[in-house]
Amino acid sequence: MQVQKLLKLLAYPATLSPADIPDLEALIQGYPYFYLAHALLAKAGYTKEQDxxxxxxxxxxxxxxxxxxLRKWLENKLSLPPIVRNGNDKGMQQTAATANNYLEIIAKKSLKKSTNENSIKQFSVIDTILNKNLQFDPFVEVTPLKEEGCIDLCAQATTLDDRFATETLAKIMVQQKKYKRAIEIYNHLxxxxxxxxSYIEDIISSLKNDL
Known part of the structure; x- marks a missing residue:
């Protein structure tokens, strides 16, 4: 997808059409963690009832x-400040050119992260789970647990403390390629x-392939 086209869709999401969906899907394949592409694709399909x-x-x-x-944006309920135009076409062109340059830099950095073997593996696990029709409310906010003091998570322990056996910690272990430790946490969960x-078994099965 061309940068100018992407900028236009971001500025005017109401112009999204079915013809843009293949381009957005291709963009996501190249840059799995480019959130704006995911948001635009969700916007394109939000009013549909298909799986x-x-x-x-x-x-x-x-x-x-x-x-x-995200939900407010998808439902066109998000209030945005008005765009102030000063009538300076040259200044607007320079601003657009600068924005394009920044977007290209972000895209290149995203490509580096996206092509990282570990990142691609995590994205694949998420996709696999969603493809198995795991149903959840995408807009339920998770209430964070209150911290109970500063704990050294790097300390060695023979048993796993229930308070720290979280999916977030397991994901950190995966990022550090400590797959055995991650599997231990997932088994505990x-x-x-x-x-x-079923959800956790799928993740463990994927991690065992990396041992």
Missing amino acids: TAKYVVQRAATYAIDRIQ MAKHPEKK
Whole structure:
């Protein structure tokens, strides 16, 4: 997808059409963590009832920094400040050129991160789970747990403390390629949350292939 086309869709999402969907999907394949592409694809399919539309919305919500703001944007309820134009065409052209340059820099950096073997593997795991029709409300905000003092997570321990056996910690272990430790945490989570057994087993199976 051309940078100018992408900028236009970001500025005027109402102009999205079915013809843009293949280009956005191709962009996501090249840059899996480019959140704006996920958001635009979700916007294109939000009003549809097909499973594919639900899937892209769920995936966008997975990567969203703020799911509430994403939902407002998808429903055209997000209030944005008005754009002030000074009538200086030359200045506007320079601003657009600068924005394009920044976008190209961001894209190149995203490509570096996206082609990282570990990043691609994590993206693949998320895609696999969503493709298995795992249903969840993409806009439910998770309430963070209150911290109970500063704990050294690097300390060696023979048993796994229930308070720290979280999926976030497991993902950190995966990023550090400590797959055995991650599997241990996921096994502990599966015992605590049997209703998530199928979901966690899929992740463990994927991690075992990397041992």
